[in-house]
Every structure is written in structure tokens, then in C-alpha cells.
Amino acid sequence: MSAPQTDMHDMDLDNARLLVVDDNPVNLEVLAELLDMAGYTQVVLETSPVRAIERWRNEPFDFLLLDIRMPEMSGHEVMAELKRDLGPDEYLPCIVLTAQTDIETQQSALEAGAVDFITKPFNFDELLKRLKNALTNRFIHKRQKQRLNEFGQRIDAQQRALAEKEHDLTYLAERDSVTGLFNRRALKGRLQNMLNDRPPAVTCLLIEITDSDQLLLIEGVESVDVFLRTVASRLKYVLDDHLGLCGVWGGQTFLCLLPFGQTTAEPILHRMMSAVFAPVEQVDFDVSLHGRGGYAEIDPQDDDGTFAPGAADEAIRRAGFALASLPKNSNEICQFSPAMAEVAFRRHQLERDLRSAMTQPDQFHLMYQPKIDLVTETIIGCEALMRWQHPIHGLIPPMEFIPLAEEKGQIVDLGLLVIEQALTFIRRMNDTLGRPIPIAVNVSGYQFELMRAKKMSLVTEIQRMLTEHAIDPEWLEVEITETALMSHFDLVVEQLSQLRGIGIKVALDDFGTGYSSFSYLQKLPISTLKIDRSFVDKASDDRRQTALLHSIITLAEALDLTTVAEGVETLADIDLLKNLRCPLAQGYYYSRPVSDTAMLDLLKTPGKLSPAHERR
Incomplete structure (x- = not known):
């Protein structure tokens, strides 16, 4: 603003x-x-x-x-x-x-x-x-x-109009009290009337305003009402020329109905989105609203033009799937496809199963991927990677369940479970081999914020677990991604500094995929820089990519940081990294993530670690 x-x-x-x-x-x-x-x-x-x-x-x-x-x-x-x-x-x-x-x-x-x-x-x-x-x-x-007077006159006019209509009980029963548009009950009735007129098709559009909570905090409830009335008037302005209907489906979500199919409706839908999300001019500031939209079509079932029972509800539900598939503040619109429903159903199922799985932590286990010293080609550490073994669906990829755990607040317990299992394996290595190797665990940026909200501290919890397992902090490393730093930078830096203070190494994971700002890189209490696989992949065939990779390695060396190249898959990758004096590598060339037992077997093998394809 x-x-x-x-x-x-x-x-x-x-x-x-x-x-x-x-x-x-x-x-x-x-x-x-x-x-x-x-x-x-x-x-x-x-x-x-x-x-x-x-x-x-x-x-x-x-x-x-x-x-x-x-x-x-x-x-x-x-x-x-x-x-x-x-x-x-x-x-x-x-x-x-x-x-x-x-x-x-x-x-x-x-x-x-x-x-x-x-x-x-x-x-x-x-x-x-x-x-x-x-x-x-x-x-x-x-x-x-003058602007204040005009603004006040508009508000007064709207309030007078609503006050006059309050005397009409029928009107109140069908209208949203803030915008004056049809409410959900009335929309369903009007939609049925539209279908009874047997149009060639009906297109349903759901538009959601997603930043009303922020506006409520900053400007107050009256301003939010003004913005919603502005959205309503803009929708009506576009729809009135096309015999369409619009109303409030719930909260800050609007339903718009057009009496023709998607092909004809699409230009109008895009006009509606542009109108809704145009800046709203206020007395002394401009507000740009944010949201998203999804649409679907209701087709006649029979040759005589009649619509199947429940077709309208199904189309609105599909529009909801399309809306949910977009980022909340994208200001974009998309058409429903069956894959969207499948994704939504799977997400819902995983949310429910994740809640249940958190009470049965044996469904979660760690896999370990070795980190290789490129000079000696020996294992000098490994990264612990969480896996969810679903009893019905099998192995669930972390990219599916980790974001769910972050969103639903389960990342705290899941993150502590990772550390607990990693420390247990460190103790097992020490008992079996007489020496452990450092294990790196990934920590979500959300975990710091959620633990603070629960009056917990990740540093305190790690110290407690290190004491319980009688493990020296030098054998544990914490990895955090660039993007996770952006939302809670100060809090994360403070906590990471405390971890470094007790002897735990800190790695910046996936370097280069986020903001990669030198101004914050020098502020981070890190000991290791992990280069994202996108910089390593096919770098040997690309002179510019090689130069960029070399620059990152040189930068890390100048900052006295240990460098780990991720995603190493070919001998050409290895040769290039050795030529660029990258000290450590991690990737499928040497080993995929393996079980704890398989990791122990690798550690028992003396000398160099041969490439993975030679060990099969």
C-alpha cells in the first residue's frame, strides 16, 4: 500500500x-x-x-x-x-x-x-x-x-441503501449483508432457474480474495467491507452485460455464473479477474487485492437440453478444485481438469493419514546418503533423509508429506523424530565400528517459528537429546535451505548461532535456488555450503555453468566454508569437481540413500568407495 x-x-x-x-x-x-x-x-x-x-x-x-x-x-x-x-x-x-x-x-x-x-x-x-x-x-x-467527503458520501450512500433494504425480509434472506449480492442459498435457487431455461451450457467461476486477513489487521473491518463491496460492484459491472449472476459463496469467495460454455465464457472470465484485482483507490493509499480463481462447465446431459440432477453442485465443486490448485496470491485463473481432483483427494487423504502416522512413528524411518571426500574417495559423513512408509500406499516422497507437516504444524514432532533417529544411529555406529561419522539432518524454517510459538527451543531439545544419547555435538550437523531462511531470518540466525556455539555444524542446503544474497550469506553462522544439483548437472558440457560452479566453490573457500556438491551422478561430474577443487560430493554416482544397515556395511568396507554401478 x-x-x-x-x-x-x-x-x-x-x-x-x-x-x-x-x-x-x-x-x-x-x-x-x-x-x-x-x-x-x-x-x-x-x-x-x-x-x-x-x-x-x-x-x-x-x-x-x-x-x-x-x-x-x-x-x-x-x-x-x-x-x-x-x-x-x-x-x-x-x-x-x-x-x-x-x-x-x-x-x-x-x-x-x-x-x-x-x-x-x-x-x-x-x-x-x-x-x-x-x-x-x-x-x-x-x-x-474532497476525497474524504466523496469517500464518506459513498459509504453513507451504501449504508442508506442497505438500511432501506433491511426492512425487506425477503431481500435479507437472499442477500449478503456486506456486499448486497446474492448469498449461497439464493445463488443455488438462481442457478437452478438458469438451468431450467435450458441454456447451451453454464460456466461456474469461483473467485477467492485471499489477503482479507491482512487488510483486517492493517485497515480494520470497515475497510475490508469497503473492499469486498468494491469487488462486488466490479463483478456486477462485467456480468450485467452478459446476463450473468454473481454472489457470495462464503466468506471472501464469490461465485459467478454465465449462461454459456467455457469457450465463450473465457474472455469474460479473464475480464472479471482483471477487474477484481485492479488497484482499489482509497483516500490516502492504493490497495492491490490478491486472490485466485477456478472455473468449470455444466453441460446438458440429454439431447433435449436438460441437466442431470446434481450437475450444478458438481461443477461448483470442480471450480473449487481448480481454484485450490493455484497459489493463494497468484491473481490467476484456471480451468478444472480431472487431475486436480485426484491431487486434492490424495492431499486430503495424506493429511488424515499423516495425523494418524504421527501417533505411530514406526512408519517413519531414515535413509542415509554418503558424503564423499573427492581426494580420498572415502565416506566422511552422510545426510539423513526422512521416509514415510505408508501401510497402504507404500513409500510417500518427502516432497509430498513435508509441506503438509509444515502447513499442519506437525513438522515440530517430525523434525525432532529425525534428530532422535539420527542420534540413535550415531550411537549404533560408535558401538559397532568404534567410531561414528557426522550425520546431517534437515531442519525446516517453520520448525523454529512453531517451536517458539509453543514456548520450545530447538537448541534446548537438541542439547537434551545429545545428553540422553551421550553423543558429542561434533557428530551432528543441521541443514537448512535458503528459502526457509527468508520468512524467519532473524529467529533462525539466532538459533543457528546457538547451535554453532555448542559445537554443532550448520550447512546451507540447496545453495543457489533461493536468493543467494552475499549480504545475508556473511551473516549466517554456517560451516558448510551445499551446492544445489542444478549447478552440477551437465556442468561439464556447459562452459558458462562450469564458470558459475567454479565461482561458488571459490566463494565458499574464501569464506572458509566446506563445500559439498549435491546431485553428482556421472564420472564427468566427478572429474569436473576434482578439477575445480571441490572437496566433497554427494549423489547417485557413489550411492543412493540407503538403510542404516546398508550404511554400516559401506562404512565397514575399507579404502575407497567404488561407484554405485560397480557395487551392484
């Missing part, structure tokens, strides 16, 4: 109407000539303060230049008389002309109601600057007052 900029040309300062009052005609002539030279074309001169008062009241003037010492009435008396006509939010646009430069005279003029003063003899440049500044402020005040 930004304040509107004032265009000085729109104010037309040169055409301002000025009333100059001085009992000395010579002073008036001098002033008139100076103002004329400066481009002021509407200057009225008056030697009599009594006549000046009368003219000010009867003629439209923008500003008053007033002498203080006059025989008939003093400037103070003139201002006192004119101030009687002012409203509670008005001021007298007056600059005092005086030959006296003492502080008392100047203060008394300002206290009497003048906005500024100009001393005699006149300094031409000073006079023009003071006058221009005062006129600018005057015109800004008038414009703001």
Missing part, C-alpha cells in the same frame, strides 16, 4: 486566486507586479480590510495575503472575523505581511491564525517560495478533504 503522489501541475498554482490586502496602495502595486511577473494571473487587490472581509466571504479565493497594521482594522482583527466562518477541520489560508521582524509580532501573527509571514521590504525569491509552499499545502488539504 503506498500513498498517492501529488502532481504539482494538477494543482495549477499559477491560476490560484489571491486576495492581497494592504492599506498602502504602493505596497499593493509592488506586490501585484511581482506576482504578475511570477505568473500569478488572478490577483485581487484591496486597501480596505472591511471590504476585504466581504469579498473573501462572497468570492472564491484560494489564499489571503494580509497586512498586519492598518488604520481601519488590524490584520489580527480581520483574521479573527474570518475564522468565525471556518468549520472544525478548516484553517485560514493566510500569510501575514509585516514590516516588523521581532519575534513577538511573528508569534502573535501565527497564533492569530496565519500559516506564515513575509517581512517588508519584500525579498522577491523568499516571497514566491513561501507563497508556493503555502499554496501547495492548501491545495493538498482541499484535495484530501
